Amino acid sequence: ATDTSVVVTGLAANFSYDAYITTDCGTDGLSSLSSAFSFTTLCDVFIAPYLENFEAFDISTNFVSDECWDEISPTLYDWEVDSNGTDSTGTGPNGPFSGSRYLVVDASDGANGDIATLESPFVDLSALTVPTLSFYYHMYGAFVTQLDIEVSADGINYTNEFSIVGEQQTASTDPWL
Numbered sequence: 001a002t003d004t005s006v007v008v009t010g011l012a013a014n015f016s017y018d019a020y021i022t023t024d025c026g027t028d029g030l031s032s033l034s035s036a037f038s039f040t041t042l043c044d045v046f047i048a049p050y051l052e053n054f055e056a057f058d059i060s061t062n063f064v065s066d067e068c069w070d071e072i073s074p075t076l077y078d079w080e081v082d083s084n085g086t087d088s089t090g091t092g093p094n095g096p097f098s099g100s101r102y103l104v105v106d107a108s109d110g111a112n113g114d115i116a117t118l119e120s121p122f123v124d125l126s127a128l129t130v131p132t133l134s135f136y137y138h139m140y141g142a143f144v145t146q147l148d149i150e151v152s153a154d155g156i157n158y159t160n161e162f163s164i165v166g167e168q169q170t171a172s173t174d175p176w177l
Contacts, residue, residue, distance in 0.1 A: 013044040014068055043068035045122045048131065052120070054101045057081045063103070068121035077110030079103055079118050085172060091141030093169075097176040107143045122155070133161070136176040140169035 011017065018038050023031040046068075057066045063079045064071055071079045082104045086092035096102040105116040125131040137147060149162035168177060 011041050013041055016040045043121050045124050048123050048125045048128050050121075050123045053099050054081065054096075054103060055099050057101055057103075059083055059101065061087075061106075070119045072117040072119050073115065077105065077107060077114035077116045079105055079116055088141075091143070092172060093138035093140065093174075093176065094172040097136040097138075107141065137164075138169055138174070138176045139164070139167055140172055140174060141167060144168075 016038065017040070018036040020036060021034040025031055052067070052069070054067075057063075057069075058081060060066075060081045061078075063081050066081070073079070080086075080103070081101055082092075083096065083100050083102075085094040086104055086106050088106055088108045091108075092104055092106065093102070103118065107114075110116075133149065133151075135149075139147060144167045146163065146165045148160055150158040151161050152158045169175075
């Protein structure tokens with residue numbers, strides 16, 4: 001039997017790699033390299049207290065993944081990394097709470113019932129007596145519906161820990177809460 005698996009150690013976390021396969025043909029030498037097999041290693045688990053201010057994120061209207069945060073939205077209703085207010089009128093903040101970047105959902109491309117899901121990296125809370133999540137939000141716009149914060153110990157089963165419904169600010173210049 002031929003062993004077709006290999007364990008590679010020493011790879012950097014959250015880094016993209018290309019792997020190639022070749023066969024040792026004995027006295028005939030080596031085969032040609034296969035096509036590249038591309039993969040990204042998993043993120044490290046962050047240890048609490050963990051702080052993310054989104055300053056290292058790339059400005060993007062099509063956010064998918066950055067700094068171990070992932071968008072998990074099956075529709076065009078997407079998360080964006082913004083720095084100076086949304087492109088839409090009558091919605092969103094006019095800028096970040098602090099710093100120069102923030103995450104925002106622009107509902108202009110969405111449809112009724114769409115959900116935009118953002119997943120943080122895994123954070124080990126075991127060193128904390130009372131784990132606490134602190135964040136700022138700005139919910140301005142006629143179509144703002146609901147913000148839910150869910151927590152999971154295994155990445156599969158989630159518990160809703162916080163929920164707020166409806167528009168919370170009445171202007172883009174209102175302060176973040």
